[in-house]
Amino acid sequence: MNSQKKKFYKIGEISKLYGVSSDILRYYNKIGLVKPDFVGENGYRYYSKKQIWKLNSIRNLRNLGVGLEEIKKFLYERNTKNAEEMLEFQLNVISEKINKLEELREEINNKIENINFFKGFNDFNKPILKYIPERKILKSKGILKKDWEIDFEIKILNKKTAYKDDILLTNNEVGAFISKENFYKKEYQTFSGTFIINEEKGEKLAEGYYLSFVFKGSYENSPKYYKILKNYIVEHNYEVIGEILEIYHIEVHITENEDEYITEIQIPVDKVNCK
Known part of the structure; x- marks a missing residue:
């Protein structure tokens, strides 16, 4: 034995x-x-x-x-027939994995480029009028006031995109929106839902002119920036024509230091008045 x-x-x-x-x-x-x-x-x-x-x-x-x-x-x-079929199956799966890894590499490179872009960004705290082409946007609706509520809703929305795992590793722009009514009522931190701007899915977000304002630091500072934008709109005789987007370029998924947060406010304004 x-x-x-x-x-x-x-x-x-x-x-x-x-x-x-x-x-x-x-x-x-x-x-x-x-x-x-x-x-x-x-x-x-x-x-x-x-x-x-x-x-x-x-x-x-x-x-x-x-x-x-x-x-x-x-x-x-x-037998050779079964072996050939199995090998071809393995090749197809491997090819799919390679493609996904290539996409992941591109996403990571884009995220690094985004971080580096804002390292050299010089237009913080300036109202800038810019034209933005048509975009696709996935939206959720609901009254939100806390950071964690916004983050939770964005994660749910992210499941509907091609990027199901990690918001950090996507090219999508994410954020929350403020209704036109809340903007004029000075309810700058009462959000009407969340959104993901992406290339694949969602309703169309119309092209047009947006008053953009990029600021660095805590979200608690946003009300003072909204006041600056509201004054700018009045002074230049602009008209707000839709929901205000608050895009989180660098946020809690990238850094825990609030001083490093970078947020962009985009307010759609009447093109007729953008002269």
Whole structure:
């Protein structure tokens, strides 16, 4: 028996060697995927190298999203046709993962560029009129007053975009909006919902002129900036024609230091008066 045992491995040894839990190996045995060669008098399951080689294939295929039934069929009905189909499937999955990683790399580079852009930004605390082309916007509605309420709603909205995992790793502009009525009532920190501006989904946000104001620091300072903008609108005979957007370029997902927060207010104004 001692000489026989040297040719076989216990379930615990296989578990450590392949990083597969003993429970998973027992399940594989139960469904007939990888069976022990024999069970000793002591109740231990023993596996030979003939069985163990399958674990590499199983692990690789599972990592690529292949179901256990498909793996079982491949392992026990191996032929060149099945092998070719399985290899082509693996290539397709790998290609998809490469594409996603390429997209992720682009997103990270864009985020770095965005942070660097604002490092050299010189137009803080200045009302600037700018033309913005048509955009797509996903919106949620509801009265919001707390930062965490806004963040929670944005995360829910983010699930509807192509970027389902992390707001940090998207090109989307996120923020909250203030109704025209609340703007004129000086309710500058009562929001009517959240939004995500993106390229794929949502209603159209009309092109037009926006009075832009970029400020750095805590959101608690925003009321004084809204007062500056309101005075500017009156002095230049502009008319607010829609909801006010508050875009969070650098926020809590990027830094915990409120002094580093960068927010842009965008107020749509009547193009006729933008001369």
